[in-house]
Amino acid sequence: MSLASRLTRTPLPLDPARGADVVARYGDFPPEIRGVIAGTAGCSPYLAGLLEREADWARAALSGPVEAAFDAEIARLQGIELEALGAELRRAKRRLALLIALADLGGVWALEQVTGALTTLADTAVDLALRRLVADEIRRGKLPGKGPDDAARAGGMVALAMGKMGAHELNYSSDIDLICLFDETQFAPDDRMEARAAFIRVTRKMSALINDITAEGYVFRTDLRLRPDASVTPVCISMGAAELYYEAEGRTWERAAYIKARPCAGDIAAGEKFLRALTPFVWRKHLDFAAIQDAHDMRLRIRAHKGLGGAIEVAGHNLKLGQGGIREIEFFTQTRQLIAGGRDAELRDRTTLGGLAKLAAKGWVPADVACELADHYREHREIEHRIQMVNDAQTQLMPTTPEGIDRIARLMGAGDTAAWTARLKDRLTRVEALTGAFFAPAEAAARPDLSPEAEAIVGAWTRYPALRSDRAQAIFRRIEPEILKRMERAASPEEALRQFDGFLARLPAGVQLFSLFEANPSLIDLIVDICATAPGLAAHLSRNPGVFDAVIGGSFFAAWPGAEALAESFRTTLAAVPDYEKKLDAARRWAKEFRFRVGVHHLRGLIDAAEAARFYADIAGTAVTGLWPEVVAEFARRHGSQPGRGAVVLGMGSLGAERLNAASDLDLIIIYDALGVEQSEGPKPLATRQYFARLTQAFITALTAPMPEGRLYEVDMRLRPSGRGGPVAVSLDSFRDYQRTEAWTWEHLALTRARVLAGDAGLGADVEAARLAVLAEKGGDPKVMPDLAEMRARIFAAKAPDGAWEAKIGPGRLQDIELLAQSFALRAGEPARKVEAQLRIGPRRGFVTKAEGELLASAYRFLWRLQAGGRLLTDRPLDLQALGEGGRAFLLRELGGDSLDALAERLARTTSEVAALVEKALG
Numbered sequence: 001m002s003l004a005s006r007l008t009r010t011p012l013p014l015d016p017a018r019g020a021d022v023v024a025r026y027g028d029f030p031p032e033i034r035g036v037i038a039g040t041a042g043c044s045p046y047l048a049g050l051l052e053r054e055a056d057w058a059r060a061a062l063s064g065p066v067e068a069a070f071d072a073e074i075a076r077l078q079g080i081e082l083e084a085l086g087a088e089l090r091r092a093k094r095r096l097a098l099l100i101a102l103a104d105l106g107g108v109w110a111l112e113q114v115t116g117a118l119t120t121l122a123d124t125a126v127d128l129a130l131r132r133l134v135a136d137e138i139r140r141g142k143l144p145g146k147g148p149d150d151a152a153r154a155g156g157m158v159a160l161a162m163g164k165m166g167a168h169e170l171n172y173s174s175d176i177d178l179i180c181l182f183d184e185t186q187f188a189p190d191d192r193m194e195a196r197a198a199f200i201r202v203t204r205k206m207s208a209l210i211n212d213i214t215a216e217g218y219v220f221r222t223d224l225r226l227r228p229d230a231s232v233t234p235v236c237i238s239m240g241a242a243e244l245y246y247e248a249e250g251r252t253w254e255r256a257a258y259i260k261a262r263p264c265a266g267d268i269a270a271g272e273k274f275l276r277a278l279t280p281f282v283w284r285k286h287l288d289f290a291a292i293q294d295a296h297d298m299r300l301r302i303r304a305h306k307g308l309g310g311a312i313e314v315a316g317h318n319l320k321l322g323q324g325g326i327r328e329i330e331f332f333t334q335t336r337q338l339i340a341g342g343r344d345a346e347l348r349d350r351t352t353l354g355g356l357a358k359l360a361a362k363g364w365v366p367a368d369v370a371c372e373l374a375d376h377y378r379e380h381r382e383i384e385h386r387i388q389m390v391n392d393a394q395t396q397l398m399p400t401t402p403e404g405i406d407r408i409a410r411l412m413g414a415g416d417t418a419a420w421t422a423r424l425k426d427r428l429t430r431v432e433a434l435t436g437a438f439f440a441p442a443e444a445a446a447r448p449d450l451s452p453e454a455e456a457i458v459g460a461w462t463r464y465p466a467l468r469s470d471r472a473q474a475i476f477r478r479i480e481p482e483i484l485k486r487m488e489r490a491a492s493p494e495e496a497l498r499q500f501d502g503f504l505a506r507l508p509a510g511v512q513l514f515s516l517f518e519a520n521p522s523l524i525d526l527i528v529d530i531c532a533t534a535p536g537l538a539a540h541l542s543r544n545p546g547v548f549d550a551v552i553g554g555s556f557f558a559a560w561p562g563a564e565a566l567a568e569s570f571r572t573t574l575a576a577v578p579d580y581e582k583k584l585d586a587a588r589r590w591a592k593e594f595r596f597r598v599g600v601h602h603l604r605g606l607i608d609a610a611e612a613a614r615f616y617a618d619i620a621g622t623a624v625t626g627l628w629p630e631v632v633a634e635f636a637r638r639h640g641s642q643p644g645r646g647a648v649v650l651g652m653g654s655l656g657a658e659r660l661n662a663a664s665d666l667d668l669i670i671i672y673d674a675l676g677v678e679q680s681e682g683p684k685p686l687a688t689r690q691y692f693a694r695l696t697q698a699f700i701t702a703l704t705a706p707m708p709e710g711r712l713y714e715v716d717m718r719l720r721p722s723g724r725g726g727p728v729a730v731s732l733d734s735f736r737d738y739q740r741t742e743a744w745t746w747e748h749l750a751l752t753r754a755r756v757l758a759g760d761a762g763l764g765a766d767v768e769a770a771r772l773a774v775l776a777e778k779g780g781d782p783k784v785m786p787d788l789a790e791m792r793a794r795i796f797a798a799k800a801p802d803g804a805w806e807a808k809i810g811p812g813r814l815q816d817i818e819l820l821a822q823s824f825a826l827r828a829g830e831p832a833r834k835v836e837a838q839l840r841i842g843p844r845r846g847f848v849t850k851a852e853g854e855l856l857a858s859a860y861r862f863l864w865r866l867q868a869g870g871r872l873l874t875d876r877p878l879d880l881q882a883l884g885e886g887g888r889a890f891l892l893r894e895l896g897g898d899s900l901d902a903l904a905e906r907l908a909r910t911t912s913e914v915a916a917l918v919e920k921a922l923g
Contacts, residue, residue: 013042154266640682648759
């Protein structure tokens with residue numbers, strides 16, 4: 001459809017007489033479009049001049065589809081050689097500027113189509129100039145190692161479109177921001193300086209070809225100052241040098257600039273690779289609320305530099321940088337993207353409108369606020385275009401005279417300029433209100449009155465590492481009163497303050513965390529809750545403050561996602577980082593956040609101890625299952641694929657039984673089946689036994705190695721055949737033989753909880769079959785119970801209970817019950833792994849009476865709640881007197897006790913009854 005047939009609005013001519021003259025002059029244009037032409041020429045000397053100069057082209061172009069006319073002009077440029085390129089780009093700019101203006105003013109194209117078309121023209125100009133100029137350097141022998149075929153990719157050089165050009169958001173008379181780089185890895189080391197000199201020449205010539213004003217006009221004003229350290233670096237630098245700069249010196253405004261960065265010309269693939277390398281710089285792995293302060297400071301500097309303070313008035317207002325202007329909405333959107341985009345790649349949208357929509361969809365911006373800001377943004381940008389259409393001036397300043405404002409209102413199609421002006425002022429005021437509250441830090445409240453002891457504790461805080469910087473102190477001063485007020489509401493304020501003091505003292509840095517607290521006051525409640533209840537968890541948080549990010553993610557307090565969703569989350573987390581070492585660190589961060597989630601849910605009573613046990617096991621199982629193929633792939637890269645069917649990973653002990661607590665380690669066994677293959681095939685082949693031994697060591701390292709995010713888990717391999725003295729990986733045949741001929745009864749008991757977690761499915765099925773065969777064969781051995789009695793005695797002799805509140809080791813405690821439950825599964829030859837299921841075997845098979853089975857199950861639930869609660873609260877032996885009031889209240893709630901005395905009496909009675917029952921069962 002032609003432009004004329006799609007018009008929805010017509011600008012009102014400022015000068016009706018001039019408008020009538022234009023209509024008369026262009027009377028052979030389609031009649032439907034004459035009103036738009038009259039309004040355009042009556043209000044814009046610049047567009048009137050374009051119309052006169054390109055009348056013949058416009059007459060033909062406007063008779064058909066506007067998109068077809070645009071595409072045809074872009075296509076025409078592709079065949080232009082370097083000598084004529086400058087003139088032809090300027091001719092194309094005149095034609096397309098006219099076409100885009102008419103499509104915009106006539107309501108044929110929406111804002112995104114207008115800015116997209118302007119950006120396409122800019123992309124085309126830069127790309128053609130770049131490739132033609134590089135081709136000329138290659139022709140003259142100035143680019144070492146490159147031939148004519150390399151010109152299509154600009155010989156390894158790329159132009160990054162920044163700002164509005166990068167986001168396909170160019171305004172009508174915009175300059176274009178470019179960063180020019182070259183991939184130095186495409187050149188021999190000795191050739192890189194010569195290549196650098198060639199690319200600097202290309203950049204300068206390209207800028208002049210597009211930027212310089214000639215008799216034909218200009219194409220785009222070009223700005224190269226966004227490059228790294230622009231005052232001292234050449235106009236084109238190597239990608240390696242740029243990476244080093246951003247890693248060492250990159251600032252928040254540069255991070256924000258790279259949200260919109262896009263390779264637009266030259267070697268696009270090299271440009272994309274460079275941007276991927278910059279991902280950790282732009283998108284921080286933790287929620288980055290400190291960016292709010294940086295953005296606020298930047299806004300204030302811009303306003304001070306441009307003199308843009310004071311009351312909002314339409315006349316002379318800077319629609320881009322002034323209060324309530326375009327930049328406010330862009331800063332609002334980009335800052336939120338910087339905060340959360342490191343954790344959620346879906347928020348990394350280059351466009352302002354797209355970014356707002358995704359932030360709203362993810363809950364970072366209220367949907368009504370995002371919708372309103374998007375509406376204001378569109379209208380602001382359309383007004384900006386009208387301002388620039390008047391005289392092709394790169395300005396966002398509203399006119400200062402009534403006639404000038406009337407001109408803009410008429411180009412917007414407004415018949416009542418006074419009403420239009422009032423509406424614009426209301427919009428600016430509304431944008432300032434919506435965005436200003438987000439940026440401006442709140443005033444610090446008054447601090448509550450404190451006791452002399454509390455004042456002494458608080459007075460020492462400024463000496464802690466987390467408060468060493470002026471910026472950290474400034475943020476903390478604003479949140480300190482709120483922290484102290486909320487501590488007053490804790491069950492034991494003094495205790496909460498002491499635990500928070502310990503948390504703060506161990507915290508290595510504070511700006512990010514304090515900014516997180518300031519932006520999300522609910523987190524202050526959480527840290528006070530933890531400090532008042534669980535000193536062990538508070539100590540963990542001081543070493544791992546990044547886990548607070550997960551609380552803000554939106555689903556932290558939702559129901560548990562389940563094993564499949566966990567596995568998908570883990571895969572997505574690892575897939576986001578290409579480097580093996582970074583995958584291991586990402587796995588640690590993922591597990592820490594989910595374990596923290598389980599701990600908080602347990603602490604707040606959202607789940608019970610049994611659910612927490614299963615959830616901790618879900619996390620560990622997901623991590624083991626998900627990391628195994630990553631380790632296998634990395635190992636295979638050096639030593640070849642696994643011989644035969646490869647290996648499987650067995651979870652043993654609590655992991656196999658799917659019952660872990662907050663501090664559990666992992667018991668693992670690796671079993672392989674090489675199918676007779678003697679060695680691997682790879683760059684560095686290994687004999688089969690050595691291959692699987694080293695693969696196992698690599699897997700253990702992947703789980704246990706200390707990294708920036710800490711350890712994933714501690715691992716215990718002592719349940720493998722022959723214990724510490726045996727090989728770390730064992731073949732399937734050796735495993736079968738050992739279990740049948742050499743294994744002790746305690747190893748058969750341990751086998752009742754073995755569970756295949758990762759590896760070849762067929763091999764896993766064979767291992768499970770071997771497990772069941774061993775249980776069936778060995779369960780009837782009359783030595784099972786005497787051996788169990790002897791083993792129990794050794795355990796108790798080797799380790800006494802850790803205090804009166806010990807729940808795990810000792811007569812009648814958890815380990816006692818679990819050993820008896822394993823004996824039920826072994827003697828029955830049943831596949832059950834979970835403790836509760838194994839306990840149910842006892843009465844069913846007549847090993848104990850029904851009443852005794854109920855006693856064991858009830859005691860196990862009680863003791864597990866004590867064990868799981870204690871391990872959540874502290875990493876030391878449980879001492880309820882030293883634990884604090886909050887921790888005691890938590891355990892009393894968990895265990896259903898009215899007092900510590902009643903709880904102690906119940907613990908003594910329970911363990912005594914269970915110990916007697918176990919001894920009876922052992923004969």
